[in-house]
Amino acid sequence: MAAAVFCGAVMVDAAETLRFEGRPGSKVKIDGTSTVHDWTVESQLLSGFMEFDAGFAKDPAAAAKSAKAEVTIMVRSLKSGKSGMDKVMQEAMKMPQHPKIEYKLLQLTPKSGGAEGTSAQFDATGALTVAGVTRTNTMPVTIEKVGETKAKVSGATNLKMTDFGIKPPSPAFLPIKTGDDVKIAFQWQTEQVAAAAAKTAETK
Numbered sequence: 001m002a003a004a005v006f007c008g009a010v011m012v013d014a015a016e017t018l019r020f021e022g023r024p025g026s027k028v029k030i031d032g033t034s035t036v037h038d039w040t041v042e043s044q045l046l047s048g049f050m051e052f053d054a055g056f057a058k059d060p061a062a063a064a065k066s067a068k069a070e071v072t073i074m075v076r077s078l079k080s081g082k083s084g085m086d087k088v089m090q091e092a093m094k095m096p097q098h099p100k101i102e103y104k105l106l107q108l109t110p111k112s113g114g115a116e117g118t119s120a121q122f123d124a125t126g127a128l129t130v131a132g133v134t135r136t137n138t139m140p141v142t143i144e145k146v147g148e149t150k151a152k153v154s155g156a157t158n159l160k161m162t163d164f165g166i167k168p169p170s171p172a173f174l175p176i177k178t179g180d181d182v183k184i185a186f187q188w189q190t191e192q193v194a195a196a197a198a199k200t201a202e203t204k
Contacts, residue, residue, distance in 0.1 A: 020151055020190035021049045028073060028186040033179035041089060043077040046188050050105070050153070064122065069105035071188065092161075092169045098132040106136070119144035124155065130164040149192040156185035 026046040032039050050069035075095045080086055104127045111121040125138040141155035160180050161168050168178040 016054055018052045018054055018192060019049055020051075020192050022047050022071070023150070023189045023191045025189040026187060028078075028184065028188075030078065030182055030184050032182040035177045036175075039080060039085065039178075041078040041080045041086070043073055043079065045074060045077040046186065047072050048103075048188075050190065064108040064110055067105060067108040069103075069108075069124075069126070071103040073101040075099055075101060088169045088171055092131075092166050094131045094166075098130075100129075102129040103127070111140070128159075131166050133164040135163055146189075151190050151192075153188040153190065154186065156183060158183050 024044070027042060027044050028046055029040060029042045048069065048071035050067065052064070052067050075090060075093050076099065078086070078089065080089070105124060106127060107125040109123040109125070111123060119142050122141050122143065123138055124141045125136065127134050128137050137157055137159070139155050139157035141153055144152045144154070146152050159182055161178075161182060162180055168180050170177045
């Protein structure tokens with residue numbers, strides 16, 4: 001059942017929240033196509049947090065309504081392994097003016113629960129900002145309990161570059177045309193932090 005996902009979390013007062021912050025071991029991958037070959041860029045730097053009412057462990061369907069999450073990825077951290085391609089990508093994404101990819105959760109809707117103590121599935125609707133343009137997106141995500149105080153969030157979605165005002169790169173010096181469609185897949189490792197630590201982080 002979905003309620004079991006956070007049953008191992010540290011107990012807190014019902015008026016408080018469960019807060020999880022990003023930790024090492026995360027990864028986001030963007031896959032695309034071109035007239036020459038498919039391509040991939042990756043980053044292991046996903047910063048941010050997610051919060052749930054303390055009652056999430058007992059009633060995720062109700063508590064998910066007030067869930068919060070924000071994630072930031074620095075464009076510069078996305079790497080293909082080819083410096084020339086990275087430069088073209090950064091220019092297309094207008095990195096000097098918009099150095100961050102940002103995501104803010106708007107709604108988390110429970111779908112179904114996995115085996116007790118393992119994972120739960122949701123539809124996550126959020127505001128995704130890329131190259132200074134914000135679009136609303138809904139994608140399936142899985143939240144999996146890892147140990148007593150950690151959780152892994154994973155998901156994937158398909159997007160179009162042009163929806164964010166990005167012109168698919170077609171370098172004049174190379175006979176290559178990039179496809180408009182891309183797929184984003186991620187695994188976000190998080191760990192629960194104490195309420196006092198969370199409040200301190202918010203005031204910084």
